[in-house]
Amino acid sequence: MFVIGGWIARLVGFLVRLPFRFPVLVGSLTGSAAVAYWLGWVWLGVALALVGGGLGVWWWRWPSSFRRLVGLRALGAWRWVWVYHRHWQPVLVVAGLAESYLERQYLPRIRRVTCSDWSDRVRVKLVAGTSPADFEERVVELAHGFGAPSCRVTVRGPRDIVLEFPRRDMLADTIGAMPVPADVDLKALPMGTCEDGSPWLLRLHGTHVLTVGVTGSGKGSVIWSAVRAMTPAIEAGTVRVWAIDPKRMELSYGRTLFARYADDGEAAVELLERAVAAMQDRAARYAGKQRAHVPTVDDPFLVIVVDEVAFLTAYHPDRDVRRRAENALATLTSQGRSVGVAVLAALQDPRKEVLNLRNLFPDKIALRLDEASQVDMVLGEGARDRGANAHLIDPDLPGVAFVRLEGSSIPVRVRAAYVSDEDITAMATDMEGVA
Ligand SMILES: Nc1ncnc2c1ncn2[C@@H]1O[C@H](COP(=O)(O)OP(=O)(O)O)[C@@H](O)[C@H]1O
Ligand SMILES: [Mg+2]
Numbered sequence: 001m002f003v004i005g006g007w008i009a010r011l012v013g014f015l016v017r018l019p020f021r022f023p024v025l026v027g028s029l030t031g032s033a034a035v036a037y038w039l040g041w042v043w044l045g046v047a048l049a050l051v052g053g054g055l056g057v058w059w060w061r062w063p064s065s066f067r068r069l070v071g072l073r074a075l076g077a078w079r080w081v082w083v084y085h086r087h088w089q090p091v092l093v094v095a096g097l098a099e100s101y102l103e104r105q106y107l108p109r110i111r112r113v114t115c116s117d118w119s120d121r122v123r124v125k126l127v128a129g130t131s132p133a134d135f136e137e138r139v140v141e142l143a144h145g146f147g148a149p150s151c152r153v154t155v156r157g158p159r160d161i162v163l164e165f166p167r168r169d170m171l172a173d174t175i176g177a178m179p180v181p182a183d184v185d186l187k188a189l190p191m192g193t194c195e196d197g198s199p200w201l202l203r204l205h206g207t208h209v210l211t212v213g214v215t216g217s218g219k220g221s222v223i224w225s226a227v228r229a230m231t232p233a234i235e236a237g238t239v240r241v242w243a244i245d246p247k248r249m250e251l252s253y254g255r256t257l258f259a260r261y262a263d264d265g266e267a268a269v270e271l272l273e274r275a276v277a278a279m280q281d282r283a284a285r286y287a288g289k290q291r292a293h294v295p296t297v298d299d300p301f302l303v304i305v306v307d308e309v310a311f312l313t314a315y316h317p318d319r320d321v322r323r324r325a326e327n328a329l330a331t332l333t334s335q336g337r338s339v340g341v342a343v344l345a346a347l348q349d350p351r352k353e354v355l356n357l358r359n360l361f362p363d364k365i366a367l368r369l370d371e372a373s374q375v376d377m378v379l380g381e382g383a384r385d386r387g388a389n390a391h392l393i394d395p396d397l398p399g400v401a402f403v404r405l406e407g408s409s410i411p412v413r414v415r416a417a418y419v420s421d422e423d424i425t426a427m428a429t430d431m432e433g434v435a
Contacts, residue, residue: 021112022077024073025077032044032047032048035047055070058070072114072115072116072117073114073115075115076113076114076115076120077113079113079115079120080110080112080113083120083146083147084110084113084120084122084146085110087145087146088107088110089107090145091141091142091145091146092107092108093105093107094141094145095138095141095142095145096138097130097134097135097138099127099129099130106127107127108124108125108126108127108130109124109125110122110123110124110125111123111124111125111160115167116196117197118166118167118168118170118195118196118197119164119165119166119167119196120148120164120165120167121162121163121164121165122162122163122164122165123156123160123161123162124160124161124162124163125159125160126159126160126161127159128159132153132155132161133385135153135161135163136153136382136385136386136387137385139151139152139153139385139386139387140389142163142165143165146165148165148166148167149166149169150165150166150387150389150413151163151164151165151387152164152386152387152410153386153387154410166195170193170195170196170197171193171195171397171400171413171414171415172397174399174418175192175193175399175415175416175417175418176417176418177225177228177417177418177419177420177423178190178191178192178199178225178228178229178417180228180229180231180232181229181232182232183232184229184230184232184233184239186203186204186205186230186233186239186295186301187203187204187205187206188201188202188203189201189202189203189204189225189226189229189230190225190229190417191222191225191226191229191414191416191417192221192225192399192414192415192416192417193414193415193417194412194413194414195412195413195414200403200412200414200415200416202226202229202363203363203406204226204230204301204303204342204344205293205295205301205340205342206337206338206342207337207342207362207363208332208333208336208337208342208343208344208345208360208361208362208363209226209342209343209344209345209361209363209364209365210345210346210347210355210358210361210363210364210365210378211223211344211345211346211347211364211365211367211401212346212347212348212349212350212364212365212366212367212369212374212378213346213348213365213366213367213368213369213390213401214348214367214368214369214370215348216395216398217367217368217369217393217398217399217401218367218368218398218399218400218401218416218418219250219307219346219347219348219367220250220307220346220419221398221399221416221417221418221419222346222365222367222399222401222416223250223251223305223307223344223346224254224419224423224424225416225417225419226303226344227241227254227257227305227427228419228423228427230303231257231427231430231431233295233301234257234431235430235431236297237297237300238295238296238297238300238301239295239300239301239303240259240300240301240302240303241257241258241259241303241305242258242259242260242261242271242275242302242303242304242305243255243258243260243261243262243305243306243307244261244262244263244268244271244272244304244305244306244307244312245261245262245263245307245308246263246264246265246268246307246308246311246312247307247308247311248263250307250308251305251307253421253424253425253428254424254425254427254428255428256428256429256431256432257427257428257431258305260274265311265312265316265318265321265325266321268306268312268321268325269312269321269324269325269328271304272304272324272325272328272329272332273324273328275302275304275328275332275341276328276331276332278302278341279302279331279332279335279336279339279341280335282299282339282340282341283335283339286338286339291338292338293338293339293340294340295340299340300340301340301341301342302336302340302341302342303342303343303344304332304341304342304343304344305344305345306329306343306344306345306346307345307346308346308347308348309329309345309346309347309355310347310348310349310354310355312325312326313325313326313329313354313355313357314353314354314355326357329343329345329357329360330357330360333357333360333361334360337362343361345361349370350369350374350377350378351374351377358377358378363403363404364378364379364380364403364404365378365401365402365403366378366379366383366388366390366401366402366403366411367390367393367398367399367400367401368390368391368393368395368398368400368401369390369391369393370391371391372384372389372391374390374391375388375389375390375391375402378390379402379403379404379411380404382409383402383404383411386409386410386411387410387411388402388411388413389402390402397415399415399416399417399418400413400414400415401413401414401415401416402414
């Protein structure tokens with residue numbers, strides 16, 4: 001008896017909620033039924049043909065607004081019913097996200113499903129007494145459960161979270177080198193694309209950036225995209241790049257872009273120590289007069305690019321070189337920010353033994369990593385639980401990375417643009433014309 005009562009209550013609740021959840025669908029069905037009832041089938045056919053024709057014209061003339069207002073909404077309703085509602089209970093129960101209390105089961109409730117061009121956003125009302133962290137820890141189960149490549153959790157408010165499931169990978173194709181901005185914004189260099197299709201902008205002025213990834217993960221494309229975005233300022237003399245390339249493979253191409261260049265250990269350490277001296281000279285000049293650095297030709301923004309930084313700090317055979325390199329890097333990263341000196345370094349292995357200064361870099365980029373445990377080493381505690389699966393990045397997608405954008409703790413998946421050898425040669429040749 002109770003069971004049947006419960007069923008009826010749920011059915012009534014469903015019917016009452018239906019018009020609020022799917023107003024357009026319920027409205028058009030009732031409208032059609034009314035037309036058929038009062039005017040007859042012929043008029044229903046005429047009305048449907050008119051509406052269909054209208055939609056067709058809309059789709060033909062204004063495809064983007066049609067897509068936004070009709071296509072994506074219809075898709076959202078469809079995916080709500082067919083994917084999320086249908087699999088909701090089994091997936092959540094098996095993933096351990098259903099709560100039981102006094103032999104009753106409580107499930108978080110779907111509030112709304114909306115579709116963007118690339119993802120489904122499922123807004124969920126949590127069961128009272130549970131925390132969003134429960135979902136953050138189960139992103140892998142949820143992604144597999146709903147047939148998506150990944151899942152990301154965003155907290156909107158109390159008991160109000162959004163699960164974002166990508167439908168397709170916007171970063172699957174190589175991104176060609178970004179157009180060079182005429183006006184260089186050192187706080188927002190165009191680097192590539194974010195997962196949602198928006199541009200990935202990197203701040204370099206006022207911070208230091210550490211790029212971590214295994215061999216072949218695309219560290220070079222991060223460095224080159226940043227250098228490329230600054231070329232007009234390098235030409236104008238308001239930015240100077242000093243480059244260290246221990247492997248002699250990555251940066252030697254574009255030497256005319258660099259005000260200084262070093263490849264062996266001794267020369268690299270000298271370059272770093274010169275940078276420290278320049279920085280300290282600047283700090284002494286600024287003391288008591290100026291608190292922030294503004295790039296000018298006399299006082300340019302100085303970027304120290306170090307590829308494979310562990311070659312200097314951990315693997316170099318000479319202990320003295322290792323120690324001096326580490327000291328210089330520590331000084332630059334701890335004191336350079338406010339006087340216009342930034343370090344942009346690339347590294348393969350994020351463990352402490354290899355680079356124990358990694359926390360002196362406020363901003364980090366996690367390209368493909370070897371092990372799951374390295375994700376939090378690079379992006380900070382909790383990054384992997386929030387979906388930054390840098391260890392699962394497809395080896396066939398070099399340049400894909402997770403980053404934390406300013407003012408947000410949620411890691412974002414991005415792909416760096418690929419700056420080809422021809423692009424670099426063109427950039428370097430332009431620079432020769434200037435020099
Ligand atoms: N952003 C990118 N998009 C597409 N392909 C890339 C990208 N970055 C690198 N690659 C490819 O991957 C290879 C290795 O990249 P590289 O930057 O040398 O890796 P790493 O310096 O991390 O060892 C490159 O030769 C290139 O073919
Ligand atoms: Mg490299």
